[in-house]
Amino acid sequence: MDISLLQLIGDEAVLxxxxxxxxxxxxxxIITVCIVLLSKGADWMIDGVVxxxxxxxxxxIVIGATVVSLGTTLPEAFVSVMAAYMGNPGLxxxxxxxxxxxxxxxxxxxTCVLATVPVNRFILNRTGWVQIGAATLLxxxxxxxxxxxxxxxxxxxxxxxxxxxxxxxxxxxxxxWARQGSVMVMEEGEEDxxxxxxxxxxxxLLVVGxxxxxxxxxxxxxxxxxxxxxxxxxxxxxxxxxMVAFGTSLPELxxxxxxxxxxxxxxxxxxxxGADVLNCLFVIGAAAVAAPLAIPENFYYFHFPAMLIIxxxxxxxxxxxxSGVFHRWQGVWLLAVYTVYVILGYALNVGSAHLV
Amino acid sequence: xxxxxxxDGSDYADTALEFLLHFPFPGDxxxxxxxxxxxxxxxxxxxxxxxxxxxxxxxxxxxxxxEEAQAFLDAxxxxxxxxxxxxxxxxxxxxxxEEILAAAEESAAELVVIGSHGHSPVGxxxxxxxxxxxxxxxxxxxxxxxxxxxxxxxxGTEDEHWRLLxxxxxxxPSHKALELCASLSLGDRDAVEVVMALTLITGFRQDIRQRxxxxxxxxxxxxxxxxxxxxxxxxxxxxxxxxxxxEGASSSHEIIAAAEAAGSNLVxxxxxxxxxxxxxxxxxxxxxxxxxxxxxxxxxREG
Numbered sequence: 001m002d003i004s005l006l007q008l009i010g011d012e013a014v015l016x017x018x019x020x021x022x023x024x025x026x027x028x029x030i031i032t033v034c035i036v037l038l039s040k041g042a043d044w045m046i047d048g049v050v051x052x053x054x055x056x057x058x059x060x061i062v063i064g065a066t067v068v069s070l071g072t073t074l075p076e077a078f079v080s081v082m083a084a085y086m087g088n089p090g091l092x093x094x095x096x097x098x099x100x101x102x103x104x105x106x107x108x109x110x111t112c113v114l115a116t117v118p119v120n121r122f123i124l125n126r127t128g129w130v131q132i133g134a135a136t137l138l139x140x141x142x143x144x145x146x147x148x149x150x151x152x153x154x155x156x157x158x159x160x161x162x163x164x165x166x167x168x169x170x171x172x173x174x175x176x177w178a179r180q181g182s183v184m185v186m187e188e189g190e191e192d193x194x195x196x197x198x199x200x201x202x203x204x205l206l207v208v209g210x211x212x213x214x215x216x217x218x219x220x221x222x223x224x225x226x227x228x229x230x231x232x233x234x235x236x237x238x239x240x241x242x243m244v245a246f247g248t249s250l251p252e253l254x255x256x257x258x259x260x261x262x263x264x265x266x267x268x269x270x271x272x273x274g275a276d277v278l279n280c281l282f283v284i285g286a287a288a289v290a291a292p293l294a295i296p297e298n299f300y301y302f303h304f305p306a307m308l309i310i311x312x313x314x315x316x317x318x319x320x321x322x323s324g325v326f327h328r329w330q331g332v333w334l335l336a337v338y339t340v341y342v343i344l345g346y347a348l349n350v351g352s353a354h355l356v
Numbered sequence: 357x358x359x360x361x362x363x364d365g366s367d368y369a370d371t372a373l374e375f376l377l378h379f380p381f382p383g384d385x386x387x388x389x390x391x392x393x394x395x396x397x398x399x400x401x402x403x404x405x406x407x408x409x410x411x412x413x414x415x416x417x418x419x420x421x422x423e424e425a426q427a428f429l430d431a432x433x434x435x436x437x438x439x440x441x442x443x444x445x446x447x448x449x450x451x452x453x454e455e456i457l458a459a460a461e462e463s464a465a466e467l468v469v470i471g472s473h474g475h476s477p478v479g480x481x482x483x484x485x486x487x488x489x490x491x492x493x494x495x496x497x498x499x500x501x502x503x504x505x506x507x508x509x510x511x512g513t514e515d516e517h518w519r520l521l522x523x524x525x526x527x528x529p530s531h532k533a534l535e536l537c538a539s540l541s542l543g544d545r546d547a548v549e550v551v552m553a554l555t556l557i558t559g560f561r562q563d564i565r566q567r568x569x570x571x572x573x574x575x576x577x578x579x580x581x582x583x584x585x586x587x588x589x590x591x592x593x594x595x596x597x598x599x600x601x602x603e604g605a606s607s608s609h610e611i612i613a614a615a616e617a618a619g620s621n622l623v624x625x626x627x628x629x630x631x632x633x634x635x636x637x638x639x640x641x642x643x644x645x646x647x648x649x650x651x652x653x654x655x656x657r658e659g
Contacts, residue, residue: 043560050561064564072560118571178568255562261637262555266571267562 009219012086019223024231027224034221035247038075041213042251046071048206051198065174072255072271073278075248078218080287083240086222089293090237093155095248096284097303098241100135100276102249105310105338107256108272112331115265119321122181127273128318130170132311134163134280139304142295153295160288167281174274221247237298238345249275276311302348306341310334357385360465362456362490364391365428368471371510372501373432375652376469377439378512379499380541386442388463389432391425392455393447422447453489460494468494472502472652482647491646491655497536499654500646504621511621518546521620522590523611523645525552526582529626533656534586537624538593547596549618550586552579553610554603563605576601608644616650623649627657 008015022030046068053063076099083091111117145153198206221244229239246253252275256268287293317330361376363369376387398418400406406414429445436443448455460468470491473484483491483500491498509516522537524530537548554575556563566572583599590597602610615623627642635643646653 046561050564060564061568064568068561068564120569120571122570181568181570251560254559255557258557258559258562262557264555264557264566264572267557267566267569270565270569271562 012223015219016223016226019220019227022224022227024228027228027231030224031221031228031243031247034217034224035075035250037213037217038079038221038248039250039254041210041217042071042074044206044210045074045214046210047198048203048210051203052200052207054197055200055203061178062175065178066171069174069274069278070171070282072251073275073282074214075217075251076245076279076283077286078214079221079244079248080283081290082215082218083222084287084290084293087291088222088226088236089155089287089291090235090296090298091222091225091240091244092287092290093284093293093295093299094237094240094303095244096279096287097299097307098245099249099279099283101241101303101307101310101338101341102245103252103272103275103279104314105334105341106246107249107253108268108314109331109334109338111256111260111265111268112326113328113335114331115260115263117265117268117326119318119324119326120266120269122177123270123273124318126177127174127270127277128315131273131276132315134166134277135307135311138163138280138284139308142299142304145295146300155284155288155293155295157289157292160285160290163281163285164289167278167285170277170281232346234346235296235298237296237303241303242342242345302345306337310337313337357381357383358388358464358466359385359469360388360390360456360460360463360467361432361469362390362392362486363428363432363471364452364474365424366471366473366475368473368484368501368503369428369432371503372469372471372499373435374510375501375512376499377435378510380512380518380543380546382539382541384441386444387436388444388446388459388465389429389436390446390448390456390459391429392452393421393425393449394452395449453486453493456486456490457493460496465496467497467499469499469501472500488643488646491642492640495657497654497656499652501652502649505650508621516621518542518622519618519620520546520548521611521615521618521623522548522550522586523553523607523614523623523625523641524550524583524586525607527626527628529628529656529658531626532658533624533626533654534589536654536656538590540593542594544595546594547598548590548594549614549620550583550590550597550599551611551614552583552599552601553607553614554579554601555607556603556605558605606639606644608639608641608648611641611645612648612650621651622654623651624654624656627655629657 008018019027019030049067049071050063053067054060076095080092080095083089083095141159142153142155225239225244226236228243229236232239252271255271259265259267284293313330313333317326321327359376361373363373395418398414398421400411400414425447429447433443433445446459448459456468456470459465468490470487471484472487474486487500491500504510511518520537522533524534534550542548557566579601583601587597587599600614602614604610604613611623611625614620623645625642625645630640642655646655
């Protein structure tokens with residue numbers, strides 16, 4: 001089949017057709033490569049943007065609260081926006097909701113099992129409530145058209161704009177909270193060899209290069225994942241909520257593992273809670289703006305309940321942990337819920353061949 | 357101190373001997389000088405029919421190698437005797453690393469001293485295979501002696517005072533390392549710098565968020581207090597003690613950078629005794645430091 005590179009990039013039908021030619025194993029390989037591109041691209045972009053931001057004199061607190069947090073959610077955001085744009089709302093929503101479940105269930109659960117995570121009341125009494133509030137708002141907004149009796153419940157564009165507006169508010173208030181809750185002072189006689197500013201050219205190269213990698217990764221991942229869903233006989237949202245969500249949550253996972261290895265598990269609380277908020281407001285918000293998202297039936301009896309179970313469990317644990325740390329059994333519970341969710345996702349749909 | 361010095365007659369072994377002779381051990385030491393000949397190269401396995409002449413040649417070469425080893429052992433023993441230390445000589449045959457480790461265990465040595473390379477230093481390897489394995493598997497402390505940088509004199513002499521770098525993390529092994537430093541007979545112009553490294557998660561620039569966390573601030577305060585405590589302990593016996601708190605992606609990198617910045621001629625650190633799996637999953641600070649440090653490295657272990 002004679003296809004030009006431009007057609008491949010620009011024409012979705014051509015891209016879908018091209019992807020369909022590959023064997024299942026090759027497709028899984030392509031998905032893996034895309035996931036690596038997404039993670040590495042995000043890493044580069046963050047490196048570049050942070051250095052540029054530091055050069056402009058932006059305080060580290062602002063950078064930490066905005067750039068670094070948004071940066072690790074870039075893979076999810078680009079994939080969901082790309083999926084929405086390419087007319088695959090199940091994948092777009094599934095990735096967003098699945099990432100929340102993966103972050104809290106798998107990543108935070110794993111961290112609690114491997115290390116002692118302190119209950120950071122400052123973060124959990126602020127961002128923690130935004131986390132559960134945003135997710136509940138999403139479910140509430142999604143349920144309204146269902147209750148109204150709509151034939152095809154949809155997350156309209158205005159919901160996307162609302163979420164992005166809330167995102168801006170959230171970023172601002174995160175900055176305010178960060179200023180209240182931290183002291184970032186470099187003192188005399190200290191050596192900070194952790195990071196030297198790079199040349200401006202290199203910064204921009206990293207930003208642009210990283211962006212290109214993310215876009216390519218997302219562009220290839222969406223049709224490949226959709227194709228895999230077809231071959232496995234599961235809906236797109238299940239593949240998105242499990243395989244794709246896991247892949248796009250790789251930055252959070254790698255950070256959590258590094259945190260445990262280096263003996264600093266305390267940063268995981270803020271990272272995961274923040275990521276959950278961003279997955280809701282940034283990822284799903286941006287995707288809904290790109291294109292209105294028709295909500296597949298699956299979400300009402302599977303994805304949304306699972307997400308709420310995990311998030312409310314998390315909330316309960318915070319309230320009952322008098323000793324000031326998360327307990328190992330709580331990590332086991334979160335991991336178990338995640339595992340059951342993944343297994344059921346495939347088990348419930350085998351043979352149904354319900355496809356977008 | 358009971359010391360085992362492994363030598364092969366190479367320049368590196370000579371450097372190790374000189375280092376040892378100048379090291380400010382408290383009181384007298386006894387030294388077991390050990391050379392190992394791998395005689396497997398000279399074995400007539402009988403799989404090839406050798407003529408009488410060839411067989412004789414093989415024996416002759418083996419004997420020559422033994423004589424050479426005995427010769428450099430005797431020369432080294434004499435130098436140690438001049439220092440006033442008790443010395444015994446051992447010539448063993450077999451696998452070099454295994455024999456060194458066995459000899460160390462049998463003699464209950466407290467310290468094994470070994471040169472970083474042997475007779476065939478392959479440029480790309482920062483540490484020879486024998487030194488690497490002895491460092492990892494010995495049950496006692498190990499001192500790996502590297503060639504000093506070009507033009508730099510032997511430490512412990514008039515032109516080069518001891519500049520020790522003690523890598524400290526308040527763990528039990530690092531306490532032992534500190535005790536060792538405190539027990540040394542250092543002179544007025546010798547110095548010890550105590551370094552503590554706090555690790556940062558630099559992937560995705562999470563170090564920025566990490567530093568914003570109040571727990572990080574608490575860790576820094578605690579680290580400074582620990583360092584101050586270490587300095588106090590050392591001041592009793594060491595004339596010049598300084599301390600430094602470093603932050604970076606890896607503790608081994610910070611230790612090496614500190615050694616370079618301070619112009620150290622010896623890095624001292626405790627061994628946590630990690631298993632092979634732990635070393636694989638968590639990394640080996642000792643391995644990294646031993647390979648990349650700009651100077652000799654002393655790894656302190658409980659005997």
